[in-house]
Amino acid sequence: MTRVSTSIRIDADLKQAASKQLASMGLSMNTYLNMALRQSVLQQAVPFESDEPSWVPNEETEKALVLARAEELGLIPDNAPAFDDPKRAIRYLNDEQ
Numbered sequence: 001m002t003r004v005s006t007s008i009r010i011d012a013d014l015k016q017a018a019s020k021q022l023a024s025m026g027l028s029m030n031t032y033l034n035m036a037l038r039q040s041v042l043q044q045a046v047p048f049e050s051d052e053p054s055w056v057p058n059e060e061t062e063k064a065l066v067l068a069r070a071e072e073l074g075l076i077p078d079n080a081p082a083f084d085d086p087k088r089a090i091r092y093l094n095d096e097q
Contacts (some may be wrong), residue, residue, distance in 0.1 A: 015029070022032050039047035057065060073080040083089040 019029055022029060027035075028065075036047060067076075070076045071080075081092060083092065
């Protein structure tokens with residue numbers, strides 16, 4: 001197995017705290033990152049749970065999601081244009097109506 005060098009950018013305070021924590025467990029930052037990456041590949045997922053939400057929509061996105069769901073449920077009319085002919089759709093997209 002060929003090893004390659006890589007570099008990452010992390011917050012200086014985070015690096016210091018993580019290095020101290022890992023050292024107390026007998027691990028280097030390099031060893032820990034290799035372990036985490038191997039587990040990620042083996043599990044085909046992030047090998048730990050995150051206490052922070054993975055995705056929180058901003059206000060604009062939240063409104064769009066609510067609107068789309070309301071249209072889907074038939075609570076409000078869906079005013080999106082529909083086309084039977086791809087050429088008409090392309091003309092519409094190109095503002096050549």
